[in-house]
Amino acid sequence: xxxxxxxxxxxxxxxGVVEGPPAAPVLVAAELVRTPREDALELRLxxxxxxxxxxxxxxxxDAVAVERVLFSSNVRSAMATGQAAGVALLAAAQAGVPVTPxxxxxxxxxxxxxxxxxxxxxGRMVAMQLRLxxxxxxxxxxxxxxxxxxxxARARMGAVGxxxxxxxxxxxxxxxxxxxxxxxxxxxxxxxxxxxxxxxT
Amino acid sequence: xxxxxxxxxxxxxxxGVVEGPPAAPVLVAAELVRTPREDALELRLxxxxxxxxxxxxxxxxDAVAVERVLFSSNVRSAMATGQAAGVALLAAAQAGVPVTPxxxxxxxxxxxxxxxxxxxxxGRMVAMQLRLxxxxxxxxxxxxxxxxxxxxARARMGAVGxxxxxxxxxxxxxxxxxxxxxxxxxxxxxxxxxxxxxxxT
Numbered sequence: 475x476x477x478x479x480x481x482x483x484x485x486x487x488x489x490g491v492v493e494g495p496p497a498a499p500v501l502v503a504a505e506l507v508r509t510p511r512e513d514a515l516e517l518r519l520x521x522x523x524x525x526x527x528x529x530x531x532x533x534x535x536d537a538v539a540v541e542r543v544l545f546s547s548n549v550r551s552a553m554a555t556g557q558a559a560g561v562a563l564l565a566a567a568q569a570g571v572p573v574t575p576x577x578x579x580x581x582x583x584x585x586x587x588x589x590x591x592x593x594x595x596x597g598r599m600v601a602m603q604l605r606l607x608x609x610x611x612x613x614x615x616x617x618x619x620x621x622x623x624x625x626x627a628r629a630r631m632g633a634v635g636x637x638x639x640x641x642x643x644x645x646x647x648x649x650x651x652x653x654x655x656x657x658x659x660x661x662x663x664x665x666x667x668x669x670x671x672x673x674x675t
Numbered sequence: 676x677x678x679x680x681x682x683x684x685x686x687x688x689x690x691g692v693v694e695g696p697p698a699a700p701v702l703v704a705a706e707l708v709r710t711p712r713e714d715a716l717e718l719r720l721x722x723x724x725x726x727x728x729x730x731x732x733x734x735x736x737d738a739v740a741v742e743r744v745l746f747s748s749n750v751r752s753a754m755a756t757g758q759a760a761g762v763a764l765l766a767a768a769q770a771g772v773p774v775t776p777x778x779x780x781x782x783x784x785x786x787x788x789x790x791x792x793x794x795x796x797x798g799r800m801v802a803m804q805l806r807l808x809x810x811x812x813x814x815x816x817x818x819x820x821x822x823x824x825x826x827x828a829r830a831r832m833g834a835v836g837x838x839x840x841x842x843x844x845x846x847x848x849x850x851x852x853x854x855x856x857x858x859x860x861x862x863x864x865x866x867x868x869x870x871x872x873x874x875x876t
Contacts, residue, residue, distance in 0.1 A: 515761075516764035516765060519761055520768035523769075549746055552754075553753075556758055556761075557764075559758070560720055560758030560761050560762060561762070561765060563758075564765075568721055
């Protein structure tokens, strides 16, 4: 199973792609999308939408996972981040790929084992799980990989496709596959090293 | 000048199209877009995006005006409305049409003359300005028309295209035109009655 994770943001948006099995996930790609602060909001949303849609087309994930935006003390920034998340959800829906939101606590708990993990700890756990020689930088990219790893782990636990995103799953024709189905994919038996590209067309 | 106004919302989104001159605007179209509450967020954003993009393609406005979402006591609903607004901004940017956000107070002040106007008063003023025999229903549609009328009035005052949406204007190649340019359009001399369709292609 290949998962594309999005750490949404207008100024900096992390995109991370991992491929299972959950016990030995591999890094497929990591990107940082930036849009200029001085641009109008609609142009920034347009640029971000193109970037996320482009990544989905390029990496052909089985599922997309997006961090759910909670309200911080900075309400204005939370709204911009929420709109960025909305555009990522839209791009996934347009591509017919099932998408699941995860709260920051879900991600910290799944990747680091406790909801109080800080960014450094999450980054270290991402590097360890993907067997990388260094923590991915910047933090937005490490977070996007953590979100993707969260979905991969939840898929193994069978939580995805039930409580996850039922409508999107139904629409995508098969939708977010359970772990049993994933075992049929020979690509996913590759543990460690670089995952082969999905398709070259 | 033809303006498409959007009163953003996921459950109910109003779209209203008016055409100038500001002193005698006419109603071109009014639509209500609904997405089912039981659908997943990404599918609702997708449906809304298609509806707004479709309306822009159909009515070919010179400008789009979107109500800016402020934070109410219901934070969850404000985020959903903000994401709906983001998708409307995105659709305008993708179509290359300049888009301007207006706060609810901007709209009330411009249409009703004071920022404390309630929905009923805004609806009555919309009906009066467009010379309609009844207040447009539901309120989302009246609000969308009020937002479009606000942009039309501000365009006359020369405020649009300066503080409005400079980046979008630049991108759209000419962008939000000043009132002087609009006088050259013979369609806009039609005061009262139904405005002719822009183009039939």
